[in-house]
Amino acid sequence: MNSKILSISNKSGKAIFLTKRDVLVKSYCSLSSTCPSRDYCQSCDLVNAAKNYLMDGKANSSIATLDGELSAGIGEYQIRKKFLLEAMGLGSCVGVVLFDTSTGICGMAHVLLPGASQNGETKYAETAIGKMLEDMIRQGARKSKIVSKFAGGAQVFKHMNLDILKIGTRNAISVEETLIKYKIPILAKDVGGEVGRNVLFNPVDGSMIVKYTKGGVLWL
Numbered sequence: 001m002n003s004k005i006l007s008i009s010n011k012s013g014k015a016i017f018l019t020k021r022d023v024l025v026k027s028y029c030s031l032s033s034t035c036p037s038r039d040y041c042q043s044c045d046l047v048n049a050a051k052n053y054l055m056d057g058k059a060n061s062s063i064a065t066l067d068g069e070l071s072a073g074i075g076e077y078q079i080r081k082k083f084l085l086e087a088m089g090l091g092s093c094v095g096v097v098l099f100d101t102s103t104g105i106c107g108m109a110h111v112l113l114p115g116a117s118q119n120g121e122t123k124y125a126e127t128a129i130g131k132m133l134e135d136m137i138r139q140g141a142r143k144s145k146i147v148s149k150f151a152g153g154a155q156v157f158k159h160m161n162l163d164i165l166k167i168g169t170r171n172a173i174s175v176e177e178t179l180i181k182y183k184i185p186i187l188a189k190d191v192g193g194e195v196g197r198n199v200l201f202n203p204v205d206g207s208m209i210v211k212y213t214k215g216g217v218l219w220l
Helices: 045-056 125-138 167-181
Strands: 003-009 014-020 023-029 063-066 068-071 077-081 083-090 094-100 105-111 146-152 186-191 197-202 207-212 217-219
Touching: 003 045, 014 045, 023 045, 045 063, 068 077, 077 083, 077 125, 083 094, 083 105, 083 146, 094 125, 094 167, 094 197, 105 125, 105 167, 105 197, 125 167, 146 167, 146 197, 146 207, 167 186
Parallel strands: 068 083, 146 186
Antiparallel strands: 003 014, 003 063, 014 023, 077 105, 083 197, 094 105, 094 146, 197 207, 207 217
């Protein structure tokens, strides 16, 4: 394969490396906030582990490979196993992850609006989560083992002070209420504020990576 996605976890931290022809081309690292190189990876334990793996291909308990990456567009959800799932460009939208810890089946929904849809549109929080949950169970996920994480719901337009216009806040509330309704444990969330987000989910260890559009990364 010309491209690989490596998930690495050791004593130093966690990282996801996107590679092409055995060259590191992009990374998401839990140490990025303190690393002077930021996204331009230089030598460190995580980088060296990735490079050594690419060179010799030997099995390593701290390294796992993902089968690919997949993005959930606005109003969509994606379900996969061993894929890096993404919801990009979240402003008032919310990225919701459901993850079966026993089978590794996970889903990412890109929620646009609060509430439910009478027509089954998955841009609505309640409808998206309900359908994604049903789909995951149909594909072999176990309801009792499913947990969740979510992020987003920013108030990107500061001048909109009326509650009815605070879509981000309403989205986050709707997502949380729906997860409670379905009795799905919420392991982590990062919502609100005035800054947009990109969200990624690593099914290898259940990490959600939140990248803020104005800089900064949070690992949940």
